[in-house]
Amino acid sequence: MSGHRRRFDEVLDWFSPRRRYAPLDATAWLRNVNPSGDGYGTSDEEVLGFDDDLPHGAASTTVPISDFTVQSKCKYSDFSTIDWPLELARDRQRRKNFRAQKVSGCLPWLKFFFDSGSAWFCVFAVGIWTGVTSAVVDIGEGWMSDLKFGLCQRNFWLNREHCCWAIPSHNCTDWQTWPQIFGADHSMVGHFAVDFGFYVTFAVSMAVFAAVLVVFIAPYAAGSGIAEIKCILSGFVIRRYLGVRTYAVKMFGIILSSASGLSLGKEGPAVHLASCIGNITSRWFPKYANNEAKKREILSASTAAALSVAFGAPIGGVMFSLEEASYYFTFKTLWRSFFCALIAGLAVRGVNPWGNSLPTLYHVEHTIRWVVPELIPFVVIGILAGLLGSAFIKLNMALCAWRKSSSISKHPIAEVAFITFVTTILAYSNPFTKMSSSLLIRQMFNNCGKDSTPEFCYGYPLESGNVFYYILGALVLKFIFTTVTAGIKVPAGLFVPNIAVGALLGRLVALSTQWLVNNVISVDSYKGYCKMGENCVTPGLYAIVGAAAVLSGVMRMTVTLVIIMFELTGSIEFVVPTMIGIMFAKWVGDATHPVGIYEAQIDLCGYPFLDNRDDETVEASVGDLLAVKPNRELIVLEQAAISVGRLVTLLRDTSFCVFPVVTSQEEMIVVGFIDRVHLERQLAAQVVPDQNATVVFGSNAISAGPGCLHWEKLVDMAPICVNVHMKIEIVVEMFRKLGLRQVLVTNNGHLLGVITKKDLLKFVRHN
Incomplete structure (x- = not known):
């Protein structure tokens, strides 16, 4: 007080x-x-x-x-x-008083230099800190996620990928599954019991521990945080939402919750983490510590750094801050956001949490070019993605409203334990939902070729394999998991789960299109586009378009998503198909539900937010x-x-x-x-x-x-x-x-x- x-x-x-x-x-x-x-x-x-x-x-x-x-x-x-006119008037008065002072001697010049460059010093520190935080989260999440399946005997702190870095996975003896460690791999029943038992036990334990941290230490660390960050950037004040305690619980909580196997992502909470870093760092600079309007310039730059490190997409991060997060985005804020995203990207690449030399997070190499007739399935993907996005928003908002008014809100930890238990049991039965969301997205984005894993490619999917039905089942389960999980008392983002849903949707459309080309459409009508005996569809491209389209249907972003997907995959050839899918998803989404998920969350919580994109009549x-x-x-x-x-x-x-x-x-x-x-x-x-x-x-x-x-x-x-x-x-x-x-x-x-x-x-x- x-x-x-x-x-x-x-x-x-x-x-x-x-x-x-x-x-x-x-x-x-x-x-x-x-x-x-x-x-x-x-x-x-x-x-x-x-x-x-x-x-x-x-x-x-x-x-x-x-x-x-x-x-x-x-x-x-x-x-x-906050009172924006007053805060800006205060800053003008501060600068006027500063210029009126006589500058003589070394110390006044140092003060003048520090004040003039404090914006760049501040965003530089935010970028470094955000990059290191993201690397810690990535490394911790990767290790704990693989802990559900086994352990690296030689170096227990390594995840499966780094444990078998120089050895093919099928010949790697350093990585031991839990049935192998406990000698139960010789019996099918014993193998299943040990493998399933450790998978469920670790998943539920991680999720419950994350919920305990949130409920008892920092309640504001729950959820994604982007809706609240939008309100804060518009001038709303929520004490302790961007504090040190929230930052610590959010960082450790997102490692635990994302590693548990719940259908959530760490990219949304990265925005909250970066905003916490921006708020904490601004306290070191009086120019921003004493002015709420100026502080929000640092927070805008912080949100750009968040997407830069989360997806390896610095330009996409700047566009996210401009298109989605920020309320007032001046030209100097643009430059500082760009610089902050650059520094954060360099910091995370310096740590290299992925342990590889790939230039992007989900790097793909597709040699087949898309052709004009494929515009039709791209439009279909956009329409389906828009419908899925609107359905997700309506169902999730209805569930969150019921959750607030029911007695289940009094037992958040039990709710997390129950949802995690059901999720792991259902996910264990499907190879696509059993794996982590990041691995699933990487597999969906990859094209089928001679080095591809057979179960992830089609060949003749509807005739000889069950991959189509596995993907369809994974799509339904992933959609339900994401709808139910969003809103529970753990740190949880929506980017990666919806990217996974979209990638599965795009892959399904690709399989269906290939089947139509092979069995229904006459070869003569497709001459010039496809040679006999070759696959005429690039399934990885369809997955990329589906991922971007579903994100657009859920969040109603456009330009930002195109740039993020391009930076994620490094495929400039697929920009136009991605734009088509995004536009149709947004049109259909706007027609079936007027606002995106973050605006719906703001309305549900009743935050005083005047959206500058709305046109009230x-x-x-x-x-x-x-x-x-x-x-x-x-x-x-x-x-x-x-x-x-x-x-x-x-x-x-x-x-x-x-x-x-x-x-x-x-x-x-x-x-x-x-x-x-x-x-x-x-x-x-x-x-x-x-x-x-x-x-x-x-x-x-x-x-x-x-x-x-x-x-x-x-x-x-x-x-x-x-x-x-x-x-x-x-x-x-x-x-x-x-x-x-x-x-x-x-x-x-x-x-x-x-x-x-x-x-x-x-x-x-x-x-």
């Missing part, structure tokens, strides 16, 4: 009528908000219905732009929204919004005089974040408004034992007497006001473009009410 808040608590205690009988918990009213929520200056979560797991409490703070507030630092309370005015607000008294402060006791009562009994200042209760002519935090600070700094002492918020203090307190410096004399007849669409754009937290509603200069960001969001969503 800050010093001014403790001092203000003493003021509340002094004026409390219960002081002689029992100690007053002066912070109780600060921790609890009015549950009815009238939308007038109350905390953001009150109206928008936050998740019950999130802590309720501190009233939001809106800091007016005045000489006093520009010079002072404001610490925003939990679940509030609400036919209403500001007066219509005021008419539907709860009929409660408008609390204002008169500029002439008000007693200290009255101020203390208002602050104790209300949770409003701002108080409009008017000439009088009768005239209601707007003078400005005062932030509640500045009132608390001023009361804490000037303790007056007499609660009848008078406070003046204007220059006219004739009626106040000679002993009054002049606090007019706290008043923002230039508030943003809108007319009661203004269209809601214009107000929405004002909140988006200016980063506002509230506006005053007037008519001919007379105050009628206050509209906050959550008031506007509630009205737009309901209309």
